[in-house]
Amino acid sequence: MEIIFIIITFVIIVLLNILIKRRLAIEFFSIIASFVALFESIIVALKVSTSGIYSPFVFFCVDSLGAIVMLIIACVGFITTIYSIPYLRKETAKNIIGFTRVRQYFVLLNIFLAAMFLAITTNSPVFAWISIEATTLSTAFLVSFYNKPSAIEAAWKYLIINSIGLLLGFLGTLLYFTSMSSLGENGFVSWQSLLANVTHLDPLIAKIAFVFVLIGYGTKVGLAPMHTWLPDAHSKAPAPISALLSGVLLNVALVIVLRFKIITDAVVGQYFTQYLLIAFGLFSITIAAFIILTQTNYKRLLAYSSIENMGIMALGFGFGGLGVLGAILHMIYHALIKSVLFLSVGTIFLKYSSTKISKIKGALTTLPITGIIFIIGFLAITGTPPFGIFFSKVLIISEGIKTYPIISVLVLFLMTILFIGFLKHIISMFFSKKPEDIEGSENNVWLIFPPTILLIIVVILSFYIPPFLSILINNAVSNY
Amino acid sequence: MFLTIIFLHLSKKNFSASIAYGLQSLVIVLFFLNSFFETNNLAILLVVFLMLIVKVILAPLFFIRLIKKNALAFSVSTYLNMPLTIISIAILTFIAHYQKFSPLTSIVPANQDSLSLALSAIFLSLLLIINRKGALSQILGVLSLENSIVAFVVFAGLEQNPALQIGIMFNIGIWILIATIFMSMILKHFRTLNVSSMNNLKD
Numbered sequence: 204m205e206i207i208f209i210i211i212t213f214v215i216i217v218l219l220n221i222l223i224k225r226r227l228a229i230e231f232f233s234i235i236a237s238f239v240a241l242f243e244s245i246i247v248a249l250k251v252s253t254s255g256i257y258s259p260f261v262f263f264c265v266d267s268l269g270a271i272v273m274l275i276i277a278c279v280g281f282i283t284t285i286y287s288i289p290y291l292r293k294e295t296a297k298n299i300i301g302f303t304r305v306r307q308y309f310v311l312l313n314i315f316l317a318a319m320f321l322a323i324t325t326n327s328p329v330f331a332w333i334s335i336e337a338t339t340l341s342t343a344f345l346v347s348f349y350n351k352p353s354a355i356e357a358a359w360k361y362l363i364i365n366s367i368g369l370l371l372g373f374l375g376t377l378l379y380f381t382s383m384s385s386l387g388e389n390g391f392v393s394w395q396s397l398l399a400n401v402t403h404l405d406p407l408i409a410k411i412a413f414v415f416v417l418i419g420y421g422t423k424v425g426l427a428p429m430h431t432w433l434p435d436a437h438s439k440a441p442a443p444i445s446a447l448l449s450g451v452l453l454n455v456a457l458v459i460v461l462r463f464k465i466i467t468d469a470v471v472g473q474y475f476t477q478y479l480l481i482a483f484g485l486f487s488i489t490i491a492a493f494i495i496l497t498q499t500n501y502k503r504l505l506a507y508s509s510i511e512n513m514g515i516m517a518l519g520f521g522f523g524g525l526g527v528l529g530a531i532l533h534m535i536y537h538a539l540i541k542s543v544l545f546l547s548v549g550t551i552f553l554k555y556s557s558t559k560i561s562k563i564k565g566a567l568t569t570l571p572i573t574g575i576i577f578i579i580g581f582l583a584i585t586g587t588p589p590f591g592i593f594f595s596k597v598l599i600i601s602e603g604i605k606t607y608p609i610i611s612v613l614v615l616f617l618m619t620i621l622f623i624g625f626l627k628h629i630i631s632m633f634f635s636k637k638p639e640d641i642e643g644s645e646n647n648v649w650l651i652f653p654p655t656i657l658l659i660i661v662v663i664l665s666f667y668i669p670p671f672l673s674i675l676i677n678n679a680v681s682n683y
Numbered sequence: 684m685f686l687t688i689i690f691l692h693l694s695k696k697n698f699s700a701s702i703a704y705g706l707q708s709l710v711i712v713l714f715f716l717n718s719f720f721e722t723n724n725l726a727i728l729l730v731v732f733l734m735l736i737v738k739v740i741l742a743p744l745f746f747i748r749l750i751k752k753n754a755l756a757f758s759v760s761t762y763l764n765m766p767l768t769i770i771s772i773a774i775l776t777f778i779a780h781y782q783k784f785s786p787l788t789s790i791v792p793a794n795q796d797s798l799s800l801a802l803s804a805i806f807l808s809l810l811l812i813i814n815r816k817g818a819l820s821q822i823l824g825v826l827s828l829e830n831s832i833v834a835f836v837v838f839a840g841l842e843q844n845p846a847l848q849i850g851i852m853f854n855i856g857i858w859i860l861i862a863t864i865f866m867s868m869i870l871k872h873f874r875t876l877n878v879s880s881m882n883n884l885k886d
Contacts, residue, residue, distance in 0.1 A: 333850045340857050352872045353883035366825050374832050377841045407786035435884045
């Protein structure tokens with residue numbers, strides 16, 4: 204019932220936002236919708252932590268990993284909705300956007316959130332595909348939001364590359380259905396029925412299907428070499444949307460890949476999918492590490508950092524064992540920290556009106572609180588102790604060193620390169636002399652509050668994981 | 684259906700390419716109409732009706748309107764020249780019929796030839812998207828890829844229940860609408876549909 208309530212709330216708010224002509228009302232209703240989603244997601248997560256699985260109707264089913272990702276969507280969704288209000292108000296004040304754009308933004312944001320909730324909670328692999336495709340369609344106009352040639356180009360690449368990827372993922376999805384002697388009751392095939400019928404799935408078809416799924420949904424995850432759309436789209440979208448794209452959407456797509464991994468592993472054993480995940484993960488980290496070193500745009504820098512972190516997660520799931528625990532923890536920490544970073548750069552962008560690293564000087568003097576938040580976020584995302592990502596990386600590498608020592612050492616080396624590259628840009632942006640024409644003050648307290656809340660959650664989760672979340676993580680580790 | 688993809692590769696005119704896509708979609712509609720006659724399931728008839736409206740009528744109409752409005756009679760060039768394109772088509776068709784893909788093409792042994800042809804259609808649609816520089820051709824490539832996958836699914840006996848097919852059709856309909864809007868935006872900003880002219884984003 205909670206899931207339906209979330210979806211219905213978003214649908215009603217979308218309709219209201221289309222009809223209403225008052226900005227304040229649109230903003231208020233959007234916050235209400237994301238708050239309802241957060242509240243209901245916590246209830247679902249609590250239920251899953253006690254019962255293991257939550258399936259109020261045959262059409263919906265939330266497992267432990269699904270509940271974790273639901274919490275991530277809800278938490279980041281709520282915070283970004285709050286942040287979006289002062290962010291868009293500042294942009295309106297600067298005459299960058301008008302009321303129509305603001306309305307369009309909140310309509311699409313709510314559709315995007317609803318589509319992500321549907322993708323993660325639906326029990327049907329085909330409907331999960333439809334929902335993931337809906338996330339592409341709803342965010343294409345958010346990527347081209349500023350209507351500049353570069354934004355249109357980014358949105359076009361995003362639309363075409365993701366559509367091709369998802370069509371291949373669709374083919375892969377349907378190939379798994381060959382295991383079903385008849386397509387279930389009324390043709391409805393669920394994740395469970397696919398898993399129950401694995402004995403009828405041809406191992407060669409399972410392998411081909413997983414390759415299609417990994418390439419297809421892997422495009423959405425941002426795994427290299429299918430990542431080319433990601434830095435463009437994430438850097439051109441408004442900052443709160445970039446936070447959702449980088450911090451949340453990539454995880455939703457990754458969970459779909461992992462669900463197919465379980466089915467494939469049951470047919471062909473775990474090594475086939477593990478090797479593929481390790482290969483794609485390693486390639487993603489390598490690409491990101493070297494491009495970050497020479498990056499000139501701070502939003503693209505964060506986008507490449509997302510590619511690296513999705514690569515680390517793929518590596519963790521590929522290594523198995525403790526690596527899976529590390530990957531799930533990494534998913535949680537990365538989602539929250541990346542959102543902190545994107546929201547912080549949103550504030551930096553409002554102040555400097557540029558996304559070029561060379562144009563940002565003395566940001567720590569100009570935006571002291573945002574600067575500190577960003578630097579803490581940087582330390583956290585690069586795996587500096589005592590932040591949670593340090594522990595998740597340690598878990599992944601310690602598992603990898605047992606079975607894949609060369610790859611693990613190589614990953615450590617790449618992480619060092621990445622840290623150096625990131626640090627170089629941070630020093631240039633924050634510890635340099637402030638330009639005289641830029642006023643030294645924070646934009647608005649409401650631009651500081653949302654990332655601060657997320658950062659506090661990250662710090663708390665780095666030292667203490669609540670019992671219900673701990674149960675969810677442990678269950679997810681045993682399932683995946 | 685396969686021939687329409689070949690035609691899309693050879694065609695130099697956007698108008699005829701749009702019509703070819705409409706014809707290709709009509710073939711898919713006929714597949715589903717056949718499925719309706721076999722099962723007498725009215726929901727499948729609804730899917731047929733939706734497909735006819737969205738893919739056979741509306742999509743080509745959208746594209747033709749855009750072509751006429753912006754005088755886009757001729758499609759922009761390809762990355763490979765015509766002889767190389769034809770060689771690539773031949774190679775991809777051969778690969779689709781290759782033994783390595785037999786697990787896919789023998790899902791339903793009675794339909795092996797049709798499945799091989801559908802698989803080659805998938806490969807050729809991918810080539811169309813990669814090879815063409817025009818945004819409209821890329822859109823037609825993506826839609827042709829979707830048609831090819833649907834054909835493969837039909838021959839493999841993996842059709843989804845009508846409710847999900849309606850969901851998929853809704854998605855495709857929205858996709859066509861959004862892609863058409865984006866084409867207009869590309870034309871407005873770049874004054875051409877040639878995607879190679881879009882080079883603002885570089886690392």
